[in-house]
Amino acid sequence: MTEFKPPLEDMSFLLKNVFNVEQLWQGIPALAEAVDVDTAEAILEEAGKLASTLIAPLNRSGDEEGAKWDDGVVTTPAGFKEAFATFAEGGWGGLCGDPEFGGMGMPKMLGVLFDEMMYASNSSFTLYPTLTSGACLALNAHGSDELKNEYLPNLYSGRWSASMCLTEPHSGTDLGLIRTKAVPNDEGSYDISGTKIFITGGEHDLNENIIHLVLAKLPDAAPGARGISLFLVPKINVENDELTTPNNVSCGSIEHKMGIKASSTCVMNFDESKGYLIGEAGKGLACMFTMMNYERLSIGIQGIGCGEMAYQGGAEYAKERLQSKGVGPLRDKTKDADPIVVHGDVRRMLLTARANNEGSRAFALYIAKQLDVAKFSNEPEQVAKANSLVALLTPVAKAFFTDLGFESTVLGQQVYGGHGYIREWGMEQLVRDVRIAQIYEGTNGIQALDLIGRKVAANQGQDYNVFSDEVKAFISTFESSAQADNLRLVAMVEQLKTSIASLDELTQIILERSGDGNELNGNAVDYLNAFGYASFAYMWCMTSLSAVEAQASSDNPYFENKLTVAEFFFARLLPKQQAYTNSIKAGVESIMAMPNDMF
Ligand SMILES: Cc1cc2nc3c(=O)[nH]c(=O)nc-3n(C[C@H](O)[C@H](O)[C@H](O)COP(=O)(O)OP(=O)(O)OC[C@H]3O[C@@H](n4cnc5c(N)ncnc54)[C@H](O)[C@@H]3O)c2cc1C
Structure with missing residues (x-):
């Protein structure tokens, strides 16, 4: 079974290069006081150790043993209680919690990366503290001072x-x-x-x-x-x-x-x-939405974590498993069979999973950045824009990350062939564990309805325009930048232009048809998927730009690999946006035609 390797290099690149947190945090006094880049990296390194050495080893045994019920008493699998005590002692339960009540006050940008490593290691374990963090957020936002003083410190500390x-x-x-x-x-x-x-x-x-x-x-x-x-x-x-x-x-x-x-x-x-x-x-539902929105992003991250773990397993296996001779320069002529990583179809599976994970990770950080700005900034305009983006993008994150996470775990399993179906390799557990993420916290269908109905149609595309305008501003800044003649980047940015124009047009179609509830309901999931791929095109352009810039002073192959995955995304995955768009343009008549009793 593959051991989890925390993807710290990618996390650090995203934080420092792509999202330039040094500047971001310095510009927001509350964050400048709370954290700097060195502290953030030290926290992530410790989190990686915690996840890979304490939490991950309990994943398989936890699955075998399961939680047990006996006459009202529930017992978690062996080792969970001790691991939770260590987790709590480390203060991890209060990582992004309010310092007034004993939390560490760290930005959400660290929180999402921490959550990803935890979910990659052990989804079951991670759900216990994650629910607690979400409840703390709702209590802190809406509870009385008395309730906050009584409960928050004990929840952050892990005592409760x-x-x-x-x-x-x-x-x-x-x-x-x-x-x-x-x-x-x-x-x-x-x-x-x-x-x-x-x-x-x-x-x-x-x-x-x-x-x-x-x-x-x-x-x-x-x-x-x-x-x-x-x-x-x-x-x-x-x-x-x-x-x-x-x-x-x-x-x-x-x-x-x-x-x-x-x-x-x-x-x-x-x-x-x-x-x-x-x-x-x-007003209970509105208050609970503070928790539910937190949980929705968190569950999206369950998709990334499980997808990352599946990719790591699949990549390791594909380099070792010898089956069939490959063709072309990647093959080893001295052997009877090549490692399966030489075969185009296996590479397609691995690259899809990798592009899913890395695109999702970047997008999760992008949303976390908006959450941090909304929470910590003193600039009303910045806060309003960030709130619009959080509202718009949270359902996309929850549904798109978990659908892709499921796809990635199935692909990772598929790379193992028959062994992927056998318990000892751990791949079938990832498929089983991530599947619920598409269902709970509001099914992915309901997330799509939230996006198309409440977040787009209900405000006549106002929040959507905030996002679309930002993407277009990025494109025009790029076009007048020092990198504007880099042909690799130009090719990606041209595709981003087409992608956002197509999403603009689709959103207009949705707004025009929004008087018909069936049009919204029947098209919601396809709209969310088109939205997801367009958003990822934006993420991959930002990421690629930073990778090219970093290459000017570094020959670390990580940056070239980043660009290779980006080019795979634009060539092989982004075209899916058009397929979803075409489905929506076809209308919902064929969906609504059959009488109920014929199903
Ligand atoms: C393992 C697990 C853990 C969970 N943890 C929690 C928890 O901690 N707290 C908690 O409160 N709940 C929890 N849930 C419940 C979970 O959030 C719900 O199961 C989920 O929101 C769906 O509700 P439902 O099962 O009643 O399905 P239903 O609401 O009956 O939906 C059935 C199907 O119909 C679709 N549907 C329903 N209405 C519409 C509509 N208007 N338009 C289009 N499609 C629609 C749904 O998308 C779904 O596909 C958990 C569930 C599971 C399985």
């Missing part, structure tokens, strides 16, 4: 964890249907009653308390989503930092599932459990 309780048996995508009730009590808090299903980390043995963020409805709540409120419900009640009495929260069972077997997926019962309102009554 958190869960996100939305889904009910009859209510998944459509949360307006939830039935969990919140009744005001004499103590000024609420009695929460109801059943939630599929709750990740709803119960486990990693630490002493679990803080559930629960969506519920007050007795006089408005119907649908407008009637939803958000509550903090501890598993064990807390007073002055001490645990007191159990809070009638129980885990009825855990699910047996395709992958992420060491992550407990729980049925949670609340029986007049004491809950505390977070934010305003009736």
Whole structure:
């Protein structure tokens, strides 16, 4: 089985060269105080060690053993509890947390790279702290000072964890249907009653308390989503930092599932459990979106992590496995068979996975940069622009990264041939583990609807124009730059021009058809995919420009390899944008034609 090698060189290049964080962080006082490039690199190196030496070794055994339920008690696989204690002691749970409550206050640009390494090492393990970080964000943004003071320090420190309780048996995508009730009590808090299903980390043995963020409805709540409120419900009640009495929260069972077997997926019962309102009554869904948006990017990164691990495995195997003679200069004439890496089809698979991963990593950092600007900058214009981009691009990141992550894990598995299907190589686990990322946190279909409906059509393409204008500004800056006569870059930028013009035209078509709900619904996924490839064209142009600039003072082959992968992307992957565009132009008549009962 391949050992995880943290892709630190790529991460460092993206941070320093492509996104020029030195200048970015210096320009934002809160970040200049919190971090510099050397500290960032030291943190990533330590994170890489943690992921590869502590967390990754528990991945296979965790999958074999799985989380176990016995009479309401959930036990994580051997080693998880100890590893979590080390994770917590290192302060990793508070990496991007608010320093006022014990967090480290690091930028999200480090957070996404940290998350990627963690997911690459062990998706199941990583879900426990990730849910906690998302809950902290929502609590910090919308909770009262009292709740923040009581809970945030213990969540950042890893003394307690958190869960996100939305889904009910009859209510998944459509949360307006939830039935969990919140009744005001004499103590000024609420009695929460109801059943939630599929709750990740709803119960486990990693630490002493679990803080559930629960969506519920007050007795006089408005119907649908407008009637939803958000509550903090501890598993064990807390007073002055001490645990007191159990809070009638129980885990009825855990699910047996395709992958992420060491992550407990729980049925949670609340029986007049004491809950505390977070934010305003009736605004619960909006508050929960702070957590959900965080989780959506994080789950997108699960796609990158699993894809990266699959690529590393596939590349290693392809250089060792001898099968069939190759043709041309890459073959070794002295041997009966060549390593399969010489074969065009194997190279296609590896390069696709690599381009998926590296494009996604760059785009994740691009979005993280917007999150950092939105959170830390004092310039209202910058903040407004960054917020528009975050809103627009979060569903793209979640769905596109995880679809590509699934593609990459299947390709990595395919490179192994029959051995990819056999457990001991670890490739089939990656396919199983990443598959859920396309489903939870809102299915990828729902992400696409969010993009096309709420983020594009609802504001007449306003947020879209922010993105498109930025891409065009990049192109014109390039055209008057010192690199404007570099033929390799010119070829890429010309394709970016065509790509963004095509996405502009497609967006206009979507806006014109937006009065027809079926047009939006039936075209949403194809639109998101076209959007994803166009965004990656932008990422690859930025990345390639930095690689060419770096080559002026370095002969490190990394930069030439970067350009080779970029050229593969433009030649072999970007054309998919046109196929998605053509599908949308064909309209949805053929999708809507068949009567329901003929399915
Ligand atoms: C392992 C696991 C962990 C999870 N962890 C959590 C957790 O921690 N907390 C939590 O609250 N939930 C969690 N979930 C629940 C998860 O978020 C939901 O399963 C998911 O959002 C989809 O809801 P659903 O399963 O009810 O599917 P449904 O909502 O029934 O959807 C079924 C299908 O219909 C499609 N669909 C639905 N509505 C529309 C529409 N309007 N237009 C087009 N298509 C539509 C969906 O895309 C999907 O393909 C988890 C689920 C799993 C399996």
